Amino acid sequence: MLVLGLQGSPRKKGNTEFLLNEFMKESEKKGAQTHIIDACGGNINHCIGCGSCEKKGFCIFDDEMSREVYPLLRRADVILLATPVYFYNTTSHLKTLIDRGQALWSRRYKYLLEDPYNNHRKGVVLSIGATKGENLFDGVNLTAKYFFDAVGAIFDGGLTYRRIEERGAIASYPGILNDIKNEVERIVTPYLKRKKILFACRENACRSQMASAFAQYIAGDRIEAFSGGSSPAENINPVMIEAMNEKGLDMAYKKPQSIDSGVSQVTPDIIVTMGCSEECPFIPGVEKIDWQLPDPAGESLEFMRNVRDEIERKVFDLADGL
Numbered sequence: 001m002l003v004l005g006l007q008g009s010p011r012k013k014g015n016t017e018f019l020l021n022e023f024m025k026e027s028e029k030k031g032a033q034t035h036i037i038d039a040c041g042g043n044i045n046h047c048i049g050c051g052s053c054e055k056k057g058f059c060i061f062d063d064e065m066s067r068e069v070y071p072l073l074r075r076a077d078v079i080l081l082a083t084p085v086y087f088y089n090t091t092s093h094l095k096t097l098i099d100r101g102q103a104l105w106s107r108r109y110k111y112l113l114e115d116p117y118n119n120h121r122k123g124v125v126l127s128i129g130a131t132k133g134e135n136l137f138d139g140v141n142l143t144a145k146y147f148f149d150a151v152g153a154i155f156d157g158g159l160t161y162r163r164i165e166e167r168g169a170i171a172s173y174p175g176i177l178n179d180i181k182n183e184v185e186r187i188v189t190p191y192l193k194r195k196k197i198l199f200a201c202r203e204n205a206c207r208s209q210m211a212s213a214f215a216q217y218i219a220g221d222r223i224e225a226f227s228g229g230s231s232p233a234e235n236i237n238p239v240m241i242e243a244m245n246e247k248g249l250d251m252a253y254k255k256p257q258s259i260d261s262g263v264s265q266v267t268p269d270i271i272v273t274m275g276c277s278e279e280c281p282f283i284p285g286v287e288k289i290d291w292q293l294p295d296p297a298g299e300s301l302e303f304m305r306n307v308r309d310e311i312e313r314k315v316f317d318l319a320d321g322l
């Protein structure tokens with residue numbers, strides 16, 4: 001599972017950095033993968049309101065956001081929005097990243113496409129301010145809530161601290177490490193208890209991509225799904241994307257990967273093969289299931305629909321049997 005941290009403070013060794021780093025360390029101790037995006041790196045363009053994402057479904061900019069952040073937002077199980085309070089809101093650095101969430105908002109609310117993982121991803125706020133007013137975090141929380149909804153995450157609270165001003169002062173806040181430990185236990189641990197299933201096919205462009213997406217959509221609370229191919233294609237198949245869009249599911253930002261890189265992320269409990277059984281790695285103690293499915297590469301949309309529906313039925317049965 002992946003915990004993605006969006007770091008919004010420009011102050012090095014500051015309070016937000018401490019909070020986020022400790023959260024990540026604790027998550028890693030539990031067995032999660034973590035990744036931090038520094039929103040203050042200056043590599044993310046401001047949204048210019050051109051409307052291109054609403055017309056074409058994708059942002060026009062080719063920058064860190066498009067190349068790295070959108071795919072990570074789609075891969076993450078938990079998204080942490082970490083920011084000091086600046087004038088009752090997030091820092092402008094983080095707000096730049098948040099505004100670019102408009103491209104994912106468009107896919108969800110203009111194109112009516114759901115990221116398969118929307119129902120199971122969580123959004124959490126880590127925030128710190130110098131003053132003590134009751135409404136100190138209202139602006140951050142409201143912005144976070146709307147951002148999380150746009151990128152397909154369910155807002156689930158977080159940790160906020162008042163009256164912390166000097167650099168690093170949070171480190172001596174009474175019980176801080178315990179608070180973080182408890183929050184990781186509440187947010188991260190349930191994801192680590194899911195069955196890890198690797199769906200494998202030849203190119204990781206159609207069948208295993210569909211199976212993994214259905215597993216996330218139908219049973220993302222019980223299954224950690226990932227996929228790979230014995231001979232991965234350059235890109236996922238456009239006919240497959242169309243067939244999944246007909247079901248309302250969005251396959252944007254997905255890239256074929258090899259079975260080996262799938263397995264290097266997590267050791268699966270179960271491997272489901274579909275057309276690459278003999279090339280699949282043997283991992284002792286891992287259950288192997290083979291689904292007999294025709295390869296839809298190069299076939300018509302009608303053919304793809306039949307394979308898609310068969311995969312959906314099989315994923316339902318698999319999830320039921322867990």
Ligand SMILES: Cc1cc2nc3c(=O)[nH]c(=O)nc-3n(C[C@H](O)[C@H](O)[C@H](O)COP(=O)(O)O)c2cc1C
Nearest residue numbers: 009014015016084085086087088129130131164165
């Ligand atoms: C430009 C700026 C604006 C700030 N605005 C607020 C504010 O509106 N309310 C508040 O309580 N603290 C405000 N602060 C204080 C910071 O939130 C506080 O010092 C925090 O601990 C900084 O965290 P960091 O070390 O992670 O950057 C502001 C600080 C700066 C530099």
